Amino acid sequence: MKIDVPALKEGENSLELRESASSLDLGGLPGELKSDVLVTLTIHKRGDELVILGKASGVVSEECSRCLRPYDRKFSVEFEVFCDKIGAHKPRADEEQGETYVAHHDGKTLDMGPIVREAIVLSSPMQPLCREDCRGLCPVCGVNLNEQTCSCAAKQPDARWSALAKLKKEGSE
Numbered sequence: 001m002k003i004d005v006p007a008l009k010e011g012e013n014s015l016e017l018r019e020s021a022s023s024l025d026l027g028g029l030p031g032e033l034k035s036d037v038l039v040t041l042t043i044h045k046r047g048d049e050l051v052i053l054g055k056a057s058g059v060v061s062e063e064c065s066r067c068l069r070p071y072d073r074k075f076s077v078e079f080e081v082f083c084d085k086i087g088a089h090k091p092r093a094d095e096e097q098g099e100t101y102v103a104h105h106d107g108k109t110l111d112m113g114p115i116v117r118e119a120i121v122l123s124s125p126m127q128p129l130c131r132e133d134c135r136g137l138c139p140v141c142g143v144n145l146n147e148q149t150c151s152c153a154a155k156q157p158d159a160r161w162s163a164l165a166k167l168k169k170e171g172s173e
């Protein structure tokens with residue numbers, strides 16, 4: 001996912017890149033890419049400085065944190081990158097503003113791979129859910145409560161409540 005920097009014109013450039021799932025290494029993602037990643041970029045060039053507004057979209061397969069089943073999630077993430085030539089100006093961490101990512105090019109190429117990867121990884125949910133109201137697995141018998149019902153909840157008093165009841169009883173004695 002390389003950009004040919006000298007080929008960009010001064011001012012606004014529009015680019016569209018497509019990267020296959022296998023060539024975009026998403027090492028940090030707790031899921032798996034199921035499609036190509038389509039990246040659209042608007043690049044404002046001023047000398048060696050590039051301000052890039054991008055959008056990456058595709059499909060990732062994740063495991064639901066409640067029912068542990070894999071499911072596909074479409075994603076579309078936007079990102080903003082400020083890019084300067086190596087050595088021209090070294091921004092300190094505290095100069096980074098908000099969500100803007102800071103990158104460097106060498107005057108020849110800019111590799112968008114790490115930037116796109118980070119944007120996708122950062123946008124991934126901490127606790128993926130196959131659907132908002134996923135009912136998860138029964139903690140007693142393990143059935144998927146989206147597909148079946150079981151009578152465990154009715155039979156077993158919740159261990160936390162019985163512990164609390166015991167504490168209350170001890171406290172009152």
Ligand SMILES: [Zn+2]
Binds near residue numbers: 069130134136
């Ligand atoms: Zn689920």
Ligand SMILES: [Zn+2]
Binds near residue numbers: 138140150151152
């Ligand atoms: Zn059960």
